[in-house]
Structure formats: C-alpha cells, structure tokens
Amino acid sequence: MNAMTNAFTHRDHPVLRVSGLTKRYGDRIAVEDAAFEVYPGEVLAVVGESGSGKSTLLNCVSAQLKPDAGRVEFLTRHEGMVEIFAMSESQRRFIARTDWGFVHQNAEDGLRMHVSAGANVGERLMALGQRHYGELRREAVDWLSRVEVDATRIDDLPASFSGGMRQRLQIARNLVTRPRLIFMDEPTSGLDVSVQARLLDLLRTLTRGLSLSAIIVTHDLAVARLLAHRMLVMKNGRIVETGLTDQVLDDPQHPYTQLLVSSVLQP
Amino acid sequence: MNPLDMQTSSIAVTPGTRDDGYNFAYLDERTKRMIRRAILKAVAIPGYQVAFGSREMPLPYGWGTGGIQVTAAVIGPQDVLKVIDQGADDTVNAVNIRRFFQRTTGVAVTERTREATLIQTRHRIPETPLAKHQIIVYQVPQPEPLQRLEPRAFETRRMHGLAEYGLMHVKLYEDIARFGHVATTYDYPVMVNDRYLMAPSPIPKFDNPKMHMNPALQLFGAGREKRIYAIPPFTKVQSLAFDDHPFAVQKWSASCELCGAADSFLDEVVVDDRGGRIHACSDSDYCRERREGSVQP
Numbered sequence: 286m287n288a289m290t291n292a293f294t295h296r297d298h299p300v301l302r303v304s305g306l307t308k309r310y311g312d313r314i315a316v317e318d319a320a321f322e323v324y325p326g327e328v329l330a331v332v333g334e335s336g337s338g339k340s341t342l343l344n345c346v347s348a349q350l351k352p353d354a355g356r357v358e359f360l361t362r363h364e365g366m367v368e369i370f371a372m373s374e375s376q377r378r379f380i381a382r383t384d385w386g387f388v389h390q391n392a393e394d395g396l397r398m399h400v401s402a403g404a405n406v407g408e409r410l411m412a413l414g415q416r417h418y419g420e421l422r423r424e425a426v427d428w429l430s431r432v433e434v435d436a437t438r439i440d441d442l443p444a445s446f447s448g449g450m451r452q453r454l455q456i457a458r459n460l461v462t463r464p465r466l467i468f469m470d471e472p473t474s475g476l477d478v479s480v481q482a483r484l485l486d487l488l489r490t491l492t493r494g495l496s497l498s499a500i501i502v503t504h505d506l507a508v509a510r511l512l513a514h515r516m517l518v519m520k521n522g523r524i525v526e527t528g529l530t531d532q533v534l535d536d537p538q539h540p541y542t543q544l545l546v547s548s549v550l551q552p
Numbered sequence: 553m554n555p556l557d558m559q560t561s562s563i564a565v566t567p568g569t570r571d572d573g574y575n576f577a578y579l580d581e582r583t584k585r586m587i588r589r590a591i592l593k594a595v596a597i598p599g600y601q602v603a604f605g606s607r608e609m610p611l612p613y614g615w616g617t618g619g620i621q622v623t624a625a626v627i628g629p630q631d632v633l634k635v636i637d638q639g640a641d642d643t644v645n646a647v648n649i650r651r652f653f654q655r656t657t658g659v660a661v662t663e664r665t666r667e668a669t670l671i672q673t674r675h676r677i678p679e680t681p682l683a684k685h686q687i688i689v690y691q692v693p694q695p696e697p698l699q700r701l702e703p704r705a706f707e708t709r710r711m712h713g714l715a716e717y718g719l720m721h722v723k724l725y726e727d728i729a730r731f732g733h734v735a736t737t738y739d740y741p742v743m744v745n746d747r748y749l750m751a752p753s754p755i756p757k758f759d760n761p762k763m764h765m766n767p768a769l770q771l772f773g774a775g776r777e778k779r780i781y782a783i784p785p786f787t788k789v790q791s792l793a794f795d796d797h798p799f800a801v802q803k804w805s806a807s808c809e810l811c812g813a814a815d816s817f818l819d820e821v822v823v824d825d826r827g828g829r830i831h832a833c834s835d836s837d838y839c840r841e842r843r844e845g846s847v848q849p
Contacts, residue, residue, distance in 0.1 A: 403725070404725045407722070409718075418794040
C-alpha cells in the first residue's frame with residue numbers, strides 16, 4: 286500500500302503509460318505502435334496534419350475507442366497502474382468522470398446545451414452523489430469565476446454564450462471534480478486570436494495551479510509552444526518525433542517536422 | 553348514463569355472460585403466458601423495465617394498451633375489477649376499458665376501491681389505502697424517466713445497468729434554478745428498492761408517497777414502448793430530492809366542495825360560464841363514500 290501511495294504522489298512516476306497502441310479502420314491504419322508516457326503536471330502536445338491519427342490516438346487513450354492492440358495504463362488513486370481496458374465498464378466510467386476530463390473541439394459536444402451553465406458545472410458532482418443544492422450552487426459560482434465567466438450568467442443556457450465562453454464553461458465542467466488528467470482535442474480552433482490567447486492563458490494558469498496533466502491534440506504549433514512541456518509529432522499514424530517542445534520546434538530532426546515547422550508563417 | 557346505474561347493472565354480470573366470440577380476456581393463452589413471464593421478471597427486479605411482445609389491442613396507443621394487456625394477463629373469473637381514469641370511474645377511458653373486460657371476461661366490476669381485487673388506473677392512485685389482496689395496474693405512456701434528458705436508448709439502458717442516475721438530478725437542479733422549487737408535479741421520478749430509477753407514470757406527485765411500502769402489488773404496462781415493470785408489495789419507493797430542497801406534495805388552501813375532504817387530491821372544476829369554479833376530489837369513489845358517510849372524517 287505504501288509503495289502505491291508513493292507511486293501516486295511521486296512526480297517521477299507516470300500518470301499514464303501507453304505502449305504498442307495500434308488502431309485500424311478496416312485495412313487502413315489510423316495509429317500504429319504508439320508509445321509514450323505522461324507525468325504528473327506535464328502537458329503533452331500531439332501535433333500533426335489532418336488525418337495523421339491524432340484524434341484517433343486521443344480517443345483510444347481516453348477509452349472512447351477500443352484499440353486493436355497495445356496497452357493504456359493509468360495511475361489510479363488506490364490500485365496503482367491499471368490497464369484501462371481491463372477495468373470493468375463501471376470503473377472505467379467512474380474514472381472518466383472523476384479523474385479525467387475531456388475538452389471537445391466543439392463545445393456543443395461537451396456541454397448539455399439545453400440545461401443552464403450551473404447545471405453543466407454541477408452535473409459531475411451530482412453524478413458522484415452531491416445532493417445539496419446550495420453546495421452545488423456555490424461550487425458552480427466558484428468554478429465560473431475561475432474560468433472567467435461572469436457568475437451572473439449561472440442560470441443562462443450555454444446556447445446564449447459566445448464561442449470562447451462555451452469553451453471556458455466546458456473546461457469548468459470538466460475540472461469541477463479536480464481530475465488529474467485532461468484530454469483536449471483542438472481546444473482553441475474555431476476561436477479568434479484574442480479569445481484564443483485568453484483561453485491559452487487560462488489553460489496555462491489552471492494546469493500549473495492544479496498540477497494537472499494534459500494531452501492536447503492540436504495542429505497549431507503556437508498552441509503547443511505556449512502550453513506544452515513535451516510534444517509528439519505524428520505522420521500517417523506513426524509518432525515520428527518526440528521531445529521537449531522548444532527542442533522539437535527549434536531544432537526539428539525528422540524531415541516531416543522540419544517541413545511542419547517551416548510552413549508556419551512568422552508574423 | 554348515470555354511472556351508478558351502470559354499476560348496479562354491471563355487478564349483476566356473472567361469469568358465463570361474456571361474449572364467447574373472444575378468448576377469456578381477449579388475448580390468446582400463449583400471449584398471456586408471455587406477458588405473465590414478463591410480469592414475474594418485473595416483480596423479481598423491482599423497478600426494472602422488462603421488454604415484452606406488446607400486441608395490437610382494439611384501442612389506440614396512448615389509451616392504455618399497456619395497462620389493458622397487463623390486466624388481461626392477470627385477471628381471473630373470480631376477480632372484481634375497478635377501472636379509473638384521473639381518479640374517476642365515469643370518464644371515457646375508464647368506461648371503455650371496464651366495458652371491454654366485462655364483455656371479454658364477464659367478471660364482476662365495481663366502483664368501490666375496497667371491493668376491487670384488481671384496479672386498472674390512469675393518472676391516479678385511489679385515496680383509500682390499498683390492501684394486500686389487491687393488484688393495481690398503471691397505464692404508462694413513457695416508461696423511461698431518463699429519455700427526455702438522454703434520447704439514446706442504448707445509453708439510458710447502460711445508465712440503468714450501472715445505476716448512474718446523476719442526470720436526473722440535473723433536471724431537478726434546473727427546476728430549482730428556474731422556478732425556485734422542483735416544478736415537476738406529475739410523473740415525478742422515484743428510486744425503487746434503492747436500485748432502479750423509475751417513472752411512476754403520470755400520477756401527480758401527491759400520490760408518490762402511496763407507492764412506498766404499499767401492501768398491494770403494483771404493475772406498470774407501457775404498450776407502445778413495449779415495457780412492463782413492477783413494484784412488489786412492501787417495497788421501498790423514494791422520490792428524488794435535494795437535501796436542502798426535500799420532496800413535498802401539493803397542498804390546497806381549499807377543501808372538497810362536495811365532501812369537505814382536506815386530505816385528498818383536488819381538481820379545480822369550472823361550474824358555469826361566468827368563471828365560477830369549485831374544488832372537488834379527483835377520486836370520485838372516495839368523495840362518494842365520504843358523502844354517504846361510510847368514512848368518518
């Protein structure tokens with residue numbers, strides 16, 4: 286038990302370990318032999334062009350898609366590293382709504398659009414058995430202010446929110462259970478640059494403050510540079526390069542990464 | 553026709569006067585066995601929705617095709633049947649279903665809750681407490697309490713399987729945020745036996761506490777949705793609520809204009825064309841009993 290507690294608190298022990306992960310759609314290979322680790326408090330960016338397998342990788346790792354081969358292990362609170370596809374469905378769903386968060390590219394996919402912002406934030410708490418309306422209310426106000434949404438909007442439907450606000454609401458809804466690992470699929474695309482900058486700033490503050498691990502899928506290298514400690518570059522379903530963000534962006538080794546970095550316009 | 557006349561004439565019906573053109577209780581024996589198997593399973597797993605092969609009935613969907621099939625499967629020649637719709641025995645749905653079973657089974661019928669062994673109901677539970685020899689059959693339009701919140705049936709089935717019912721509280725939260733109190737007044741969701749979330753059919757939430765630890769067997773049939781579920785006698789049934797917004801039933805400042813009852817579910821009835829209105833018991837048998845003095849207030 287002591288060893289497990291140590292593993293849980295130790296920053297040198299990965300919170301997520303992926304090995305040999307492969308996913309095919311029929312004959313086409315979406316992801317082949319992916320392997321990486323995520324450490325506590327670390328933000329990992331997955332970059333690559335459209336169709337390179339980024340989203341498939343994220344969906345497999347977050348247990349939304351069953352891979353054809355490979356292992357995905359997560360550091361649970363009480364049982365150490367557990368293979369997520371070996372868990373029972375109820376255990377996996379429990380972890381998905383307590384220890385994990387998932388921020389979708391389109392906020393509409395991650396929010397319940399027909400219930401108020403407060404209910405959106407409180408849903409995970411209610412799923413965990415919180416049955417006190419006043420507490421839920423307090424928690425919702427607290428999280429709305431943390432993601433810089435005006436607390437007076439608590440009873441408004443997300444449909445009346447702007448794109449940036451919806452995205453921030455989605456983040457609050459995920460963070461309310463204080464997850465340890467958060468998956469983000471293109472969280473900033475579709476937002477204009479000033480809103481993007483604000484969201485990135487918020488994400489950086491939150492991941493630092495809560496020592497949250499995150500896997501961010503993005504095609505925007507600027508997002509990776511701002512947020513990520515390490516990055517993976519994917520091409521045709523394979524991870525072609527990994528390394529510290531600055532190292533990969535400033536001194537790319539693989540020809541594809543060189544192409545990717547050089548094709549970004551410098552303003 | 554005066555419902556009291558009808559009752560006197562129908563009570564005279566004896567087994568044997570039924571229409572021989574139909575099998576007893578309309579459905580063929582194999583169908584009744586299939587429905588009984590579904591009922592047995594439903595009783596074994598309180599609150600769980602059991603799928604069954606719902607048949608076409610000589611009645612449109614939404615008029616009680618589920619309840620009528622459940623009644624047909626459990627009724628026997630010795631039963632005394634009562635049928636109510638919105639608490640009353642003389643409304644069109646109740647009259648039709650009662651006549652249907654008189655014709656196809658020839659059983660005795662009654663309007664008195666105490667005399668009945670089998671009660672088919674739409675939208676109410678009688679005010680008179682039920683006893684352990686009685687069965688009450690509810691007509692259910694929408695058996696899935698989560699459907700309005702989660703339209704995917706495979707997802708709601710999984711939520712029942714894993715007992716993930718947080719979403720139902722999201723609905724209650726929305727009510728409180730919007731109206732200051734839980735504004736759901738009928739079909740108010742309940743937890744059965746601490747396990748399954750269940751739609752109690754569109755009875756007013758006033759009737760929810762009556763389901764808890766009720767000595768009678770409670771059966772629910774949804775014909776269009778092809779589901780049967782049940783609450784066995786003496787089963788725990790709890791209405792959902794928040795700790796700081798506890799479950800409460802409707803209250804009226806008026807009492808029944810006809811019998812003076814202050815403890816029954818009241819309907820507001822318009823009595824003239826000048827906007828005059830009175831409150832009256834929705835349970836017509838309870839109201840009559842009180843007026844006849846068989847129940848002391």
